[in-house]
Amino acid sequence: MNLFNLPSSSALTTPITRAACLALDAQDPLARCRERFALPEGVIYLDGNSLGAMPRAVPARMQRAIEQEWAQGLIRSWNDADWYPAPQRVGGRIAALVGAEADEVIVADSISINLFKVLVAALRLRPGRRVILGENANFPTDAYVAGGVAELVGAEFRAVDSEDVLAALNEDVAVVTLTHVNYKSGKVYDMAAITKRAHEVGALVVWDLAHTAGAMPCALNACNADFALGCGYKYLNGGPGAPAFVFVAKRHQDGLRQPLTGWHGHARPFEFSQSYVPAPGIDRMLVGTAPQLGLIALEAALTAFDGVDMQALRRKSQSLTSLFIALVDQELAGHGFGLATPREPNARGSQVSLTHAEGYAIVQALIARGVIGDFRSPDILRFGFAALYLSHAEVWDAVATLQDVMASAAWSAPEFMARKAVT
Incomplete structure (x- = not known):
C-alpha cells in the first residue's frame, strides 16, 4: 500500500x-474489515477515539446472551455459558493487541478504578518512596486519581510538563503514571525509553493505553513495562461504558497487593472465607462480579481484529x-x-x-x-x-x-x- x-x-x-x-x-x-462494522449511511465517523463504532458481531451475540443465556439459562449460565471465566478470556484477547501474555491481562472495573489499584500496589512495591510522578497535560481523571491516592497514603503527586518527565525521574519517585498517547494532542510517548529510565532510578511505570489499544501496536513486554490499563469502548469498540482492562507484568504478580480486596480476587471465592487470600497471578486484580453483558459485548467486538x-x-x-x-x-x-x-x-x-x-x-x-x-x-x-x-x-x-x-x-x-x- x-x-x-x-x-x-x-x-x-x-x-x-x-x-x-x-x-x-x-x-x-x-478494506475488507469495514464490513465488520455497522456504520450508518451518510456518516463519516471520526470519533472512534471516544466511542468506537459497533461491530456487526455484537447484536447477535447480545441477543443470545439476553434471550437464551440469561432468560433461559438463568444462574446456570455462569457455568453452562462460560460466563465466569470471561474476564480472563477477554483479557487474553486484548493481551494479543498490546504485546502481553494472556495471563498478564484481565478485564475488570473501569480505567479509573484500575489506575487506583495499580498505583497503590506500585507504592507498596516501593516502600520508602513517596512520589507519584505524572504530567500536566494528562487526562484529568488520571491526575485526579493519582492525587487522591497520594492524599490517601501520605504520598506526593508531582506533575511536570511532558518534556520534563525524563529529567524528573529520580530516586524519590516510586511510580510514574503516563498516558501513552495524549488524549488532546495525540502525541506518543517513547514507552521503551521512559520505562528504561524509570527502572534505572528504581521506579515503576503505569501506562494508560486508552488511546493506544486497538489503534496501534503496543509492546508492553518488549518495553519491560510494569503496569498498564485501558478502556474497552474506544478503539476496542466494546460499546458505551464497556469494561476496562489491566495489565500486570508476570514478574510483579506474586508480590502484588492491590487495595480493593474483593471476593473475586480471592484465591477460593466460593469457599466464602472471612480471611482474604489473594488469587494467584492476574486474577488478584479482580474485585467484584464482572458486568457480564458488557464483557460479552466487548468479547464479540474484539472479533473485528481477527486476522x-x-x-x-x-x-x-x-x-x-x-x-x-x-x-x-x-x-x-x-x-x-x-x-x-x-x-x-x-x-x-x-x-x-x-x-x-x-x-x-x-x-x-x-x-x-x-x-x-x-x-x-x-x-x-x-x-x-x-x-x-x-x-x-x-x-x-x-x-x-x-x-x-x-x-x-x-x-x-x-x-x-x-x-x-x-x-
Whole structure:
C-alpha cells in the first residue's frame, strides 16, 4: 500500500485529489474489515477515539446472551455459558493487541478504578518512596486519581510538563503514571525509553493505553513495562461504558497487593472465607462480579481484529492521519486553524487535533453534516482515525466538508454556538 507520508504541505508538488484517495483505498489490505462494522449511511465517523463504532458481531451475540443465556439459562449460565471465566478470556484477547501474555491481562472495573489499584500496589512495591510522578497535560481523571491516592497514603503527586518527565525521574519517585498517547494532542510517548529510565532510578511505570489499544501496536513486554490499563469502548469498540482492562507484568504478580480486596480476587471465592487470600497471578486484580453483558459485548467486538496485522493497522493509520494533515494544509489555509498534533507520523497516535478559536461551533456544524468528531476545551477539534473502518476517500470528503463549513461560515449559526453537556 502506498502511503501518504507528508510532514508539511511543502512536500506536495501537485494537489491531492479524491481520485488519488480512491486509488489508495483500492490497495488497502484492511478494506475488507469495514464490513465488520455497522456504520450508518451518510456518516463519516471520526470519533472512534471516544466511542468506537459497533461491530456487526455484537447484536447477535447480545441477543443470545439476553434471550437464551440469561432468560433461559438463568444462574446456570455462569457455568453452562462460560460466563465466569470471561474476564480472563477477554483479557487474553486484548493481551494479543498490546504485546502481553494472556495471563498478564484481565478485564475488570473501569480505567479509573484500575489506575487506583495499580498505583497503590506500585507504592507498596516501593516502600520508602513517596512520589507519584505524572504530567500536566494528562487526562484529568488520571491526575485526579493519582492525587487522591497520594492524599490517601501520605504520598506526593508531582506533575511536570511532558518534556520534563525524563529529567524528573529520580530516586524519590516510586511510580510514574503516563498516558501513552495524549488524549488532546495525540502525541506518543517513547514507552521503551521512559520505562528504561524509570527502572534505572528504581521506579515503576503505569501506562494508560486508552488511546493506544486497538489503534496501534503496543509492546508492553518488549518495553519491560510494569503496569498498564485501558478502556474497552474506544478503539476496542466494546460499546458505551464497556469494561476496562489491566495489565500486570508476570514478574510483579506474586508480590502484588492491590487495595480493593474483593471476593473475586480471592484465591477460593466460593469457599466464602472471612480471611482474604489473594488469587494467584492476574486474577488478584479482580474485585467484584464482572458486568457480564458488557464483557460479552466487548468479547464479540474484539472479533473485528481477527486476522488483523497490527503493523498493517499502524501503517494505514499513519496514512490516514498524514492525508488529513496534508489536506488541511491544502484546503484550509487562511481559516485560522492550527495543528496541535505532531507532523511526524511516528510521533502521533491515530488522531489529529486542530486548534481554532471557534472550535466547538465548527465541530457541531460538521456533525450536522454527517462528519463526526469531537471538541476538547479550550480550542481543540479532535478527529480519531480508526483504521479498521475508515477510508482515504472519507478523509478527503471530511476535509471538503470542513472547508465548506468555513467558507460558508455555517459554524456561526446560533444552534452550533450553544454548548451541550457532552462535547
